Amino acid sequence: MKRTDDVQVEQLPPELKAFWEERERLNEIVFEQANLTIKRFFSLDGQAYREGALSARTKEMLGLVASLVLRCDDCIKYHVIRCHQEGISDAEFGEALSVGLVVGGSIVIPHLRRAFRWWKALKEAASGAP
Amino acid sequence: MKRTDDVQVEQLPPELKAFWEERERLNEIVFEQANLTIKRFFSLDGQAYREGALSARTKEMLGLVASLVLRCDDCIKYHVIRCHQEGISDAEFGEALSVGLVVGGSIVIPHLRRAFRWWKALKEAASGAP
Amino acid sequence: MKRTDDVQVEQLPPELKAFWEERERLNEIVFEQANLTIKRFFSLDGQAYREGALSARTKEMLGLVASLVLRCDDCIKYHVIRCHQEGISDAEFGEALSVGLVVGGSIVIPHLRRAFRWWKALKEAASGAP
Amino acid sequence: MKRTDDVQVEQLPPELKAFWEERERLNEIVFEQANLTIKRFFSLDGQAYREGALSARTKEMLGLVASLVLRCDDCIKYHVIRCHQEGISDAEFGEALSVGLVVGGSIVIPHLRRAFRWWKALKEAASGAP
Amino acid sequence: MKRTDDVQVEQLPPELKAFWEERERLNEIVFEQANLTIKRFFSLDGQAYREGALSARTKEMLGLVASLVLRCDDCIKYHVIRCHQEGISDAEFGEALSVGLVVGGSIVIPHLRRAFRWWKALKEAASGAP
Amino acid sequence: MKRTDDVQVEQLPPELKAFWEERERLNEIVFEQANLTIKRFFSLDGQAYREGALSARTKEMLGLVASLVLRCDDCIKYHVIRCHQEGISDAEFGEALSVGLVVGGSIVIPHLRRAFRWWKALKEAASGAP
Numbered sequence: 001m002k003r004t005d006d007v008q009v010e011q012l013p014p015e016l017k018a019f020w021e022e023r024e025r026l027n028e029i030v031f032e033q034a035n036l037t038i039k040r041f042f043s044l045d046g047q048a049y050r051e052g053a054l055s056a057r058t059k060e061m062l063g064l065v066a067s068l069v070l071r072c073d074d075c076i077k078y079h080v081i082r083c084h085q086e087g088i089s090d091a092e093f094g095e096a097l098s099v100g101l102v103v104g105g106s107i108v109i110p111h112l113r114r115a116f117r118w119w120k121a122l123k124e125a126a127s128g129a130p
Numbered sequence: 131m132k133r134t135d136d137v138q139v140e141q142l143p144p145e146l147k148a149f150w151e152e153r154e155r156l157n158e159i160v161f162e163q164a165n166l167t168i169k170r171f172f173s174l175d176g177q178a179y180r181e182g183a184l185s186a187r188t189k190e191m192l193g194l195v196a197s198l199v200l201r202c203d204d205c206i207k208y209h210v211i212r213c214h215q216e217g218i219s220d221a222e223f224g225e226a227l228s229v230g231l232v233v234g235g236s237i238v239i240p241h242l243r244r245a246f247r248w249w250k251a252l253k254e255a256a257s258g259a260p
Numbered sequence: 261m262k263r264t265d266d267v268q269v270e271q272l273p274p275e276l277k278a279f280w281e282e283r284e285r286l287n288e289i290v291f292e293q294a295n296l297t298i299k300r301f302f303s304l305d306g307q308a309y310r311e312g313a314l315s316a317r318t319k320e321m322l323g324l325v326a327s328l329v330l331r332c333d334d335c336i337k338y339h340v341i342r343c344h345q346e347g348i349s350d351a352e353f354g355e356a357l358s359v360g361l362v363v364g365g366s367i368v369i370p371h372l373r374r375a376f377r378w379w380k381a382l383k384e385a386a387s388g389a390p
Numbered sequence: 391m392k393r394t395d396d397v398q399v400e401q402l403p404p405e406l407k408a409f410w411e412e413r414e415r416l417n418e419i420v421f422e423q424a425n426l427t428i429k430r431f432f433s434l435d436g437q438a439y440r441e442g443a444l445s446a447r448t449k450e451m452l453g454l455v456a457s458l459v460l461r462c463d464d465c466i467k468y469h470v471i472r473c474h475q476e477g478i479s480d481a482e483f484g485e486a487l488s489v490g491l492v493v494g495g496s497i498v499i500p501h502l503r504r505a506f507r508w509w510k511a512l513k514e515a516a517s518g519a520p
Numbered sequence: 521m522k523r524t525d526d527v528q529v530e531q532l533p534p535e536l537k538a539f540w541e542e543r544e545r546l547n548e549i550v551f552e553q554a555n556l557t558i559k560r561f562f563s564l565d566g567q568a569y570r571e572g573a574l575s576a577r578t579k580e581m582l583g584l585v586a587s588l589v590l591r592c593d594d595c596i597k598y599h600v601i602r603c604h605q606e607g608i609s610d611a612e613f614g615e616a617l618s619v620g621l622v623v624g625g626s627i628v629i630p631h632l633r634r635a636f637r638w639w640k641a642l643k644e645a646a647s648g649a650p
Numbered sequence: 651m652k653r654t655d656d657v658q659v660e661q662l663p664p665e666l667k668a669f670w671e672e673r674e675r676l677n678e679i680v681f682e683q684a685n686l687t688i689k690r691f692f693s694l695d696g697q698a699y700r701e702g703a704l705s706a707r708t709k710e711m712l713g714l715v716a717s718l719v720l721r722c723d724d725c726i727k728y729h730v731i732r733c734h735q736e737g738i739s740d741a742e743f744g745e746a747l748s749v750g751l752v753v754g755g756s757i758v759i760p761h762l763r764r765a766f767r768w769w770k771a772l773k774e775a776a777s778g779a780p
Contacts, residue, residue: 026503037488053741074500091703098167105365110204113156183351221313235625240464243416286633334630370724373676443611481573495755546763594760
C-alpha cells in the first residue's frame with residue numbers, strides 16, 4: 001500500500017479527500033484482521049502498477065479502463081486520482097474513457113459521468129478554482 | 131439525449147426527481163469534456179430505444195431487464211421512469227422483472243427491491259397519493 | 261422444461277439441432293442428480309417465459325437481450341431458436357440485438373455475430389434453402 | 391423469507407440494523423406487488439441455504455464468497471451477518487474472504503474492506519464494546 | 521501450482537484428462553513468459569486453497585461456487601475434479617451447485633449442466649464403469 | 651472495420667488465421683442483416699482505437715486489458731494480434747496482462763494462459779519458427 005504516500009491528500013477536492021481518508025481507515029481495519037494471503041494480495045496489487053517496461057502512467061490508464069468496464073466506482077475514483085497525479089492530459093483521459101465506454105457499453109455511462117466529475121474537481125483543486 | 135425532454139421532471143417523486151436532475155447536471159459535465167467518440171456513443175444510446183419495428187415500450191422493457199441483470203441501479207432507475215411514462219401496466223412491469231430475476235439470480239434481488247420501490251413511488255406521485 | 265416440446269427439432273439447422281439434442285441429453289443428466297432446489301429452479305425458469313400480461317414473444321426477446329448482455333452463447337442460442345419460433349421479424353430481431361449491443365458494448369460483438377449466423381441458418385432451414 | 395426471524399435485529403450494530411430494517415421494509419413492498427414467479431424465487435432463495443448435507447454455516451460461506459466475487463454489497467452484508475450468527479470464527483471468515491479475493495481480483499477489494507468493517511462491528515456489538 | 525501433483529491424471533475420464541494435460545502444457549507456456557507479478561499470483565492462487573481454519577474440501581466448494589456464478593468452465597472443471605478428489609458426497613456437491621444456481625440465476629444453467637456431466641464421468645471412472 | 655486491412659492474414663499462425671477468417675465471414679453476415687444502430691456501433695468501435703492523444707499501441711493495450719478482465723476470448727485474440735502488430739515488446743505485453751490478472755483475479759487465468767499461447771505463436775510465425 002506504498003502508493004498511498006504518493007498522493008497529497010490535502011490537495012484533493014472534498015469528495016475525493018473523504019474517499020481517500022475512508023480508504024485508509026478501512027485499510028487499517030483490513031490489516032488488523034487479514035491473513036497472509038490477503039496481505040500478499042494487497043502487496044501484489046501495489047506491485048502491478050509500478051513503473052517497468054510500461055510507465056506508471058500507462059499502467060494507471062490500464063487500471064482505469066479495467067475499473068470502468070467492471071463498473072467499480074471506488075476503483076475508478078482511485079485511478080482517476082492517480083491518473084491526474086501522473087500528469088495525464090485531458091485528451092488522454094477522455095480517450096482512455098472512450099475505449100472503456102465502447103468496450104463496456106451504456107451500462108458504464110453512470111460511472112463515466114462520475115469519472116468526468118472527479119476529473120473536473122481534481123483540475124479545479126489543482127488550479128485553485130472553487 | 132433528446133429523451134430527457136420527454137420526462138416531466140416536476141411530476142417525479144422526490145428520490146427520482148433528484149436522480150434526474152443530478153443526471154442532467156452530470157451530462158453537462160460530460161459534454162464539456164467528451165470527445166467525438168463519447169458524444170457519438172451517447173447519441174447512439176438514444177437512437178437504440180426509438181420506436182421502430184419494436185415499440186418504444188418494448189424497448190424500454192428490454193433496457194430494464196438488461197439493466198437489472200447487469201445490476202446497475204442508475205440504469206434501472208432510468209428505465210423504471212421510462213416504463214412508467216410509456217404506460218406499462220403493473221402486471222407487465224412485474225413480469226419483465228421476473229424474467230430478469232430468474233435469468234440473473236438472487237444477486238439481483240437488492241436491485242429488484244428498489245425497482246419496486248421506485249415503481250410504487252411513481253404510481254403514488256401520478257395518482258396524487260402521498 | 262415443457263418448452264422443449266414446442267421446438268420441432270427435426271427442422272432446426274445442423275448446428276442448432278446438435279445444440280438442442282446435447283441440451284436434452286444434459287438435462288437428463290441434471291435430473292438424475294439434481295436436488296429439489298435445482299428442480300424447482302428449472303421449473304421456475306420455464307414459468308417465467310410463459311404467456312401472461314406480456315406475450316411469449318416479448319418475453320423471449322427479454323431473455324435474448326439478457327443473455328446477450330451477460331454473454332452466454334448457449335442461452336443466446338436457445339432464445340434465438342425460440343424467437344424464430346415465435347415468428348419475430350428480422351427487423352424486430354435486429355432491434356432487440358441493437359439494444360443489447362448498446363447496453364453491453366463491443367464485448368458482446370462476438371456473440372452478436374453468432375446470433376446473426378444462427379438467425380440466418382434458421383431462416384434458411386425454414387425456407388428450405390441450403 | 392423465514393430466515394429474517396433468526397436474526398436478533400436489536401443486537402446488530404447501527405449500520406447493519408439500518409440495513410436489516412430497510413431490507414424488511416422493501417421486502418414488504420416487493421410482496422405487495424410481486425407475481426407468483428417472484429414469490430417462488432424468494433422462497434427458493436431461502437430454501438437453498440437450509441441445513442442439509444452441507445451445514446447452514448458452510449452454505450452461508452458459499453453465499454458470502456459468491457456475493458463477494460459478484461460484488462454485491464447488500465448481499466455481502468446479509469451473509470456477513472448470517473456468518474456471524476452461525477458462529478464462524480475470525481480465521482474461517484478471513485479464509486473465506488481470501489478465496490473470494492484471489493478468485494475475484496483487486497476489483498473486489500472495496501467490498502472486502504467493508505466486509506471486514508461489518509465483521510468488526512458485529513464482534514464489537516456482540517461483546518458490548520463501543 | 522503444487523496441487524497439480526495431487527491429482528492422479530491417469531484415472532481421470534477422457535474429457536477431464538485432456539483438460540488437465542492441456543492445462544499443464546499451457547502453464548509451462550505461461551511460466552516461460554510470465555513476470556514476477558504473474559508468478560506470485562499463481563503461487564497465491566495455490567495458497568488460498570490450502571487446508572487452514574477451513575478444510576481443503578470446504579475451500580474447494582467455495583472455489584466451485586465462485587467459479588459457477590462467474591461462469592468460467594475451465595475453473596468449474598478444475599474445482600469439480602478437486603471436489604471429487606476431496607471425497608465430497610453427491611448430496612454435498614448438489615447443494616453447493618444449488619447455492620450457485622440460486623445466486624447466479626438461469627444464466628449459469630449451461631455450466632451447471634456440464635458440471636453434473638463431469639461429476640458423473642468422475643464417479644464412473646472411479647468405479648470402473650464405462 | 652477498416653482495421654481488418656492492417657493485418658496481414660497470411661502471416662498469422664494457423665489458429666489465429668482461422669479466427670480472423672471466421673471473424674470476416676461473420677462480419678459479412680452481420681452487415682447483411684444489421685440495422686443502422688448496429689452499423690454505427692461497429693464504426694464507433696473502430697474509431698475508439700485510432701491514434702489520437704493516445705497512441706494506437708496504448709489503446710490496443712487498453713483494449714487487451716479490458717477484454718481480459720471481461721473474459722472474452724475472441725476479444726483477447728483480436729487485441730493480442732493487434733498488440734503484436736503494433737510492435738509491443740514481450741515485457742510490455744506481460745505487464746499489461748499482469749495488471750489484468752491482478753484486477754480480474756484467478757478467474758481470468760484460463761484466458762491469460764491462452765493469451766500467452768497466442769503471443770508465443772505470433773512470435774514464432776514472425777520469426778519463421780515452426
